[in-house]
């Protein structure tokens with residue numbers, strides 16, 4: 001039966017099943033095909049129409065018809081009910097199916113839920129883990145970022161440090177450059193001082209020129225005075241006046257000597273001061289070198305840091321993974337910073353010290369300049385005084401030289417016979433000799449003690465040698481007993497360069513000065529000759545054919561004659577004269593001459609010079625710019641040894657030699673004493689030696705005599721004789737040195753004076 005309660009469901013079923021189709025007998029049921037309803041499907045409207053259908057009868061009372069209709073109707077109703085029932089069954093089945101589906105789905109759902117929950121838990125765990133790892137990663141990231149930052153910072157610091165080190169290096173190299181510049185400046189200053197020195201030398205030579213002019217004037221004045229003296233020689237008052245003048249000159253001489261001593265002292269103290277200053281300067285230079293070394297070491301450190309900096313790029317990569325290295329770098333950086341600070345501080349200190357040193361150097365240089373200036377001034381004054389003394393004193397000076405004890409000397413027990421006064425007045429000038437307990441005191445222009453070197457001796461005569469180039473006739477001779485050191489003084493020890501004597505040293509100086517005067521326009525020509533006087537015979541030591549000029553006793557050889565011309569020039573006929581250009585050439589000639597000399601063995605000397613050796617250099621100088629011409633002669637003489645016949649142990653030829661030597665030496669003494677006494681007749685012609693040296697001894701030359709002394713007590717008698725002779729020579733006034741300065745004329749050949 002179709003109830004009201006099922007209407008909604010029916011209707012739903014109808015609509016679902018029939019799709020709102022009419023429930024007519026013709027309508028085709030879709031889902032009930034093959035069912036009991038014969039595939040008829042009912043719609044709602046069909047069912048409603050069926051239910052509300054009203055029977056229509058043609059004849060109300062025709063029951064049969066009515067019954068039939070009714071039956072038909074019931075049939076249709078039954079069909080409809082069956083459809084309903086089928087539909088209901090289908091629905092129930094469907095429902096059951098849906099229910100099982102639902103259950104399945106629900107089960108699945110719950111399973112899924114469980115699975116989901118598990119999954120969720122799993123996911124939660126994963127999330128937790130992920131979060132943890134995220135946190136750790138973030139931590140790591142933060143740490144790495146901070147590390148990276150620290151590294152970058154350290155790198156930046158390092159870069160800064162590097163830059164500052166580079167700056168420091170640059171500043172240090174600037175300082176170094178400055179140092180260099182200052183050194184260059186100092187060198188320039190030295191060069192300028194040298195230039196100034198040259199200029200002063202030039203000034204000195206011009207002063208000498210001026211001096212010579214004055215000398216000429218003075219000579220002219222002297223000439224006039226001489227003439228006046230001759231005219232008024234009879235007037236006694238004038239003589240008194242002259243004596244007075246003489247006395248005053250003597251006074252002047254003593255005062256000049258005193259002032260010369262003073263100047264010498266000043267010079268010594270200045271020299272000491274200069275030596276001190278030089279030492280200080282040397283010390284400062286050493287300090288400067290030390291600082292330069294420091295600078296170099298700092299530069300080396302800088303380069304080390306540079307290397308570190310280049311390595312830092314590699315470190316930058318490594319530091320990302322190796323925190324330890326960063327720490328090391330940190331440490332290194334700290335050390336570097338400390339070092340940098342220290343080097344900064346040391347650089348600052350160095351700079352301060354450098355400034356101080358610079359000031360000190362400047363002060364020292366100023367003081368040095370002052371001292372050098374004073375020295376030059378002192379030297380000028382000394383030269384002036386030297387010339388004044390020479391003028392006051394006359395043309396002859398005497399130096400005494402005592403040779404040292406030799407291994408072959410007789411070291412007898414007689415004690416010391418020579419002593420040297422130590423008082424300021426006689427220091428370096430006095431010599432005392434004791435004989436038989438009696439002390440004999442002598443004073444000379446200079447006394448050289450046994451320890452005086454050849455160089456020291458030469459320094460004292462170098463000015464005299466210099467005068468030869470200035471146009472003076474210069475004569476230096478060595479006098480003394482045999483074996484007292486005359487040849488050693490004049491020639492030196494053969495084969496020992498440092499012990500070369502005055503002759504080679506003088507020649508070196510002359511050739512050096514010749515070179516130095518070239519820029520001033522001076523051109524010099526030098527000619528040398530060398531002769532010996534043996535047994536009163538002249539021998540040419542440079543003759544190529546010696547046989548012609550020499551025989552056994554020297555008597556029958558070539559005859560050389562000595563001639564003096566009106567100008568006071570001396571010439572020896574046929575003497576070999578050699579033009580020389582250098583000191584080496586002269587050394588060669590000296591060796592040749594030394595081999596040709598007459599030497600022999602005496603009791604006093606193994607290699608005794610048995611002749612007087614005369615070296616002559618004629619110098620002619622022309623100044624192309626001033627047209628001035630100078631002519632001078634340098635005579636360097638090694639006399640034969642003076643000795644008593646008894647001492648020489650000579651017999652035969654040796655006796656003859658000794659007699660000849662003694663004769664010529666006593667002639668020399670006679671000449672000097674006659675000159676000293678201003679006698680009318682001076683016996684120059686008494687010996688070849690005195691005649692040859694006439695212009696040097698009697699005229700206007702500068703003459704220096706060395707008296708050589710042996711320190712042996714057994715030679716005390718000979719030494720006293722030599723010293724007495726030398727003292728008398730020292731007391732002589734035998735002329736005034738005169739310079740030979742002319743205007744350019746014709747050439748002249750060599751002469752001895």
Ligand SMILES: Nc1ncnc2c1ncn2[C@@H]1O[C@H](COP(=O)(O)OP(=O)(O)OP(=O)(O)O)[C@@H](O)[C@H]1O
Nearest residue numbers: 403404482483484485486487488605608609640641
């Ligand atoms: N100042 C000195 N220092 C060292 N040795 C010296 C010195 N003076 C001389 N002698 C030596 O003394 C010795 C004799 O010297 P030298 O030959 O110069 O004497 P001399 O005076 O020339 O003798 P003679 O007149 O006999 O020729 C030489 O061996 C020489 O080397």
